[in-house]
Amino acid sequence: MLSKEDNEFLTRAGKGTPMGEMLRRFWMPALLCEELPERDGPPKKIRLLGEDLLAFRQTDGRVGIVEPHCPHRGANLYYGRNEQCGLRCSFHGWKFDVDGNCVDLPTSPPDSGYKDRIRLQAYPTREWADMIWVYMGPRETMPELPQLELGLVPAGHRFVTKKWQDCNWVQSLEGAIDTSHFSFLHKVLATDDEAARRAMSRAALSDQAKPDDRVRWVQNDPRPRFSVLGHDTGLVIAGGRKTDGPELYWRIAQFLMPSHAYTPAAFPGEIYYGQTWVPVDDVNCWIYTYCWQPDRPLSNSERAKFRGGFNVHSEVDADYKPLRNKDNDYLRDRSVQLTENFTGITGVSEQDAAIQDSQGPIQDRTREHLGPTDIGIVEFRKLVMGTARRLAAGEPPAAAHKASRYAVRSGGWIAAPDKDLATVMTERFGHDRGYIGNQYGLGD
């Protein structure tokens, strides 16, 4: 339970808010690369952290993310011309490049020097791992890109897309790092094996070789034993559940600063999944969803499955809005709810979205009642709010500058009941916090 003030502190990301300033110290995805395919193509309106911006790819291929209004008379450069390495305003022809320099100002005499005093606000960008990343913080503290594993593997080994969500980013991320809800929200009701398998497939719940045991263990133990471990760039959040024997079945998620989370299911050799939240404003967010296979390229049929909505991937339209969404009540089907799954909603991603949106545009955390399965959420809040508080007091977030320490994995494991989480991590990943950067030459 948070005070009203703390809930505001946690969830508001506009310019000048403590959490908004903290987020602005990190690189964030602004677009998929595929959204700006064309050099000199039309500029695209985007909205990030409550700021309206324009993105465009100029003649030399570089991407600009800039304020939309021309400094001359405030006309929107969206109606401008993207040509010859710059965006030219349609009103009076003032022209700017991706760095915000005014490169032509035809309404004043060339020798007046006026052009050199005019600037357009522009944020640095990078293209990496099929996404266009933006840094919206102070230039002098700009860090390296975080070395998430999906960007370290060959391009053919990963799949990246995104999905819109109709609520504040924090409650959506909190849903992702709370892995206890798998025992309910994503439950399959069918009892005979064949029907259950069909339902799980339709529910986009499992692509594992032998899912039945693990799914059954998850569904049968609603009170996993939770452990949390901190590290340079985030938190390991793990829940251990009863198996058929004395061992514990561990599901180990990663939270990475400031808004990335990896799912807890992958066993060695399986596909890894992760998500990155980017606030559009305080009541909407983009979720970049991705998966990768370190050992081999993803097949075309796997890509088709992801595009159709599997695991954290949602089935989206051309604007990346999920087909099953708040406006159509997620196509909830009462007969499906009675016989097949817990909610009547098809798709793990859509079940998550429905329940997270239902918490309200911004969840009122003054009325919540957290319990033992919510300690991951508690530790997440401590970390991000503490980091934001320290930044407001003058101490920049250290994680932003530990780019290589983002090379971690999450996943599942079965271990003897007396082992602590660090030991289980070392068994599963070869490192007590899941660091695998050494496999990519990023140091130990």
Next chain:
Amino acid sequence: MLSKEDNEFLTRAGKGTPMGEMLRRFWMPALLCEELPERDGPPKKIRLLGEDLLAFRQTDGRVGIVEPHCPHRGANLYYGRNEQCGLRCSFHGWKFDVDGNCVDLPTSPPDSGYKDRIRLQAYPTREWADMIWVYMGPRETMPELPQLELGLVPAGHRFVTKKWQDCNWVQSLEGAIDTSHFSFLHKVLATDDEAARRAMSRAALSDQAKPDDRVRWVQNDPRPRFSVLGHDTGLVIAGGRKTDGPELYWRIAQFLMPSHAYTPAAFPGEIYYGQTWVPVDDVNCWIYTYCWQPDRPLSNSERAKFRGGFNVHSEVDADYKPLRNKDNDYLRDRSVQLTENFTGITGVSEQDAAIQDSQGPIQDRTREHLGPTDIGIVEFRKLVMGTARRLAAGEPPAAAHKASRYAVRSGGWIAAPDKDLATVMTERFGHDRGYIGNQYGLGD
């Protein structure tokens, strides 16, 4: 004319407002019984007095009206499962019964006792007279259900439905107790007998055996002589109009605390009509509309007529929104206005809705100019505002606890011109305030 402050006082019904607290001391219709037909059926989102709520009918048939957000993490129980005498949250399986008790809390150990400390806000409900009633006030002051006559007659003798309205409830109710507007708003223009009868029938204006005289008297006298009498549970509001002889034609309405009104037309042996206003919020309301025949069951053709929109009944869609409404300008037809009726709008209920909505979302009473035909409205305001003021000062509304004194009738009568209203009432109803509870064994 009210001050800005008094207008706010009169019209605001949110939690904590004086008028809202006053309303919350009375039972109010929350739904028609037919809206929750199924045990373990899907929960229904409703909004009452500005509060978002969920209604559901649990396995044993009892109806719950509860706050929508689960106390655990704020997920909306609308996405929950209504099963085995309770509503279970889809997020982590917490479960609540119609009384708000937490009956299962699977994420905490059963022996922790945590479940017993968790409650969901739940309001008491009753099913009566084809409606689900709710009491949203303090438990210790919960009264008996008001003994409106439609609930005392056999079920076959009554017809109950509801209609949506796009304005504040007070101005709509004020339109109902101001019976002088019948001389204008509901006027029929046709002059020859046959055309007038057709127009009246289309206008849903009269089902009386010999309507012509009464309708003519109403249309010809725009300044009825008004009298108002108070009683235990409300006001008798009567207007006397000239007839063809020396007698007065009395039309006698009832206002019953806090938001019921009966129409003034019924002669002995005719059908009685009434309405109950329930604020959705401050700019929308539900109007429960009903009629009853004490002496005989209503016929199927009468029920069909009511469903088609007759008298206070409106022709509504599956969501109880009138087919002729603000969004389609009430299907006002200019040629009808020129030749047939005063407004060009078909239906008494729709004519009322049009003119009441047109006063604005909340009528600005600082600019009104009341006259002698508005004394019913003045007395209504004195009564409800006085009751709300006294409640704010610690004195609960007495009417709420006089359940049996709600058994009253309204109606029409023709009387000698020198008789005062109490005498006319006694002639018409056998009681000077219209009380008929003794006919149902409720005492004298």
Next chain:
Amino acid sequence: MLSKEDNEFLTRAGKGTPMGEMLRRFWMPALLCEELPERDGPPKKIRLLGEDLLAFRQTDGRVGIVEPHCPHRGANLYYGRNEQCGLRCSFHGWKFDVDGNCVDLPTSPPDSGYKDRIRLQAYPTREWADMIWVYMGPRETMPELPQLELGLVPAGHRFVTKKWQDCNWVQSLEGAIDTSHFSFLHKVLATDDEAARRAMSRAALSDQAKPDDRVRWVQNDPRPRFSVLGHDTGLVIAGGRKTDGPELYWRIAQFLMPSHAYTPAAFPGEIYYGQTWVPVDDVNCWIYTYCWQPDRPLSNSERAKFRGGFNVHSEVDADYKPLRNKDNDYLRDRSVQLTENFTGITGVSEQDAAIQDSQGPIQDRTREHLGPTDIGIVEFRKLVMGTARRLAAGEPPAAAHKASRYAVRSGGWIAAPDKDLATVMTERFGHDRGYIGNQYGLGD
């Protein structure tokens, strides 16, 4: 660049604002005459300067513009009956004439005198130049109608219509008096003669006999030499551009208080164009667009061309909303932008609307950077803000009372490079400020 306070001062036109009070001292178009064709026809809802009003044409042909709510109980007279020289409320029959007099009050005794104490707010109206004009200021300072030339020529010599715009009126008018943007916003890209001519025709850019030179001169000189001259009722705003020889090509616009602007292109014998802005509220406006030919009637094919969207005229729907508008992104076509014109938007009026709307609902002038081509805008702001400030200090606007001095013209001319603007004006118009009222017997 304006301060936040000055930007508010300049753009807010509600009742009681300094600029709103200034505007209310002038006659403004409220409707086209064709919008109220019928005596005793249905009243029409309009909105002017943030005030909701009703317009109706009563039995004797006079037009009323009145507040919409009946003083009795606040019902909207829109649902009333327009009959026998007055508008009668449908609720209780109170009736008002175009001057706001209560001419019938049937709910009070005729001898009570109550009727004479009741008034409906009514604004004076005039029909002139195919428009219904309204005066919303104090009665005692009501001026004559401004003698714009389009009202002085025979009806067959003019064409008048209107168009909706989705932004504050000031930035739209500033776009019109800034004639330097023609070098960009309306630029035609096609290079061969035939293609350019086709593009210009599609762009609705020129109906002049020999447009090519002038269009070329405009497109080739993005830095016209600007001069501004004040006069009794407004400003002459002129830009001189290089021609093929030593002469300057002058384009001379007129701004007339408080919100009229004439385009700068017409040579003697050509058609004159003008526009009048009327705020609907602070973020929407009507633009009355008109043209006239002093020397001859306009032909049917010319009228068809204007109706199809030519020059300042836009192609509008039955509600006078442009077919190419903000909601459909002005049907901007990327391939047209690459090969044919600067914006990809068809139509001069639509190009203006797109860029003006894009400045925001109200342009943020605290971030603008004005230059030498913006001096017309600077002088316009000085004039209207100064007039509003003086009015607030008790000095009424003098221009309002110089009705005959509105008889001026704007237009183009080619002149020797050493001539000042007053000399050029005299050459072109026979008067150094463009006054032509003497041709209509309005004095010298």
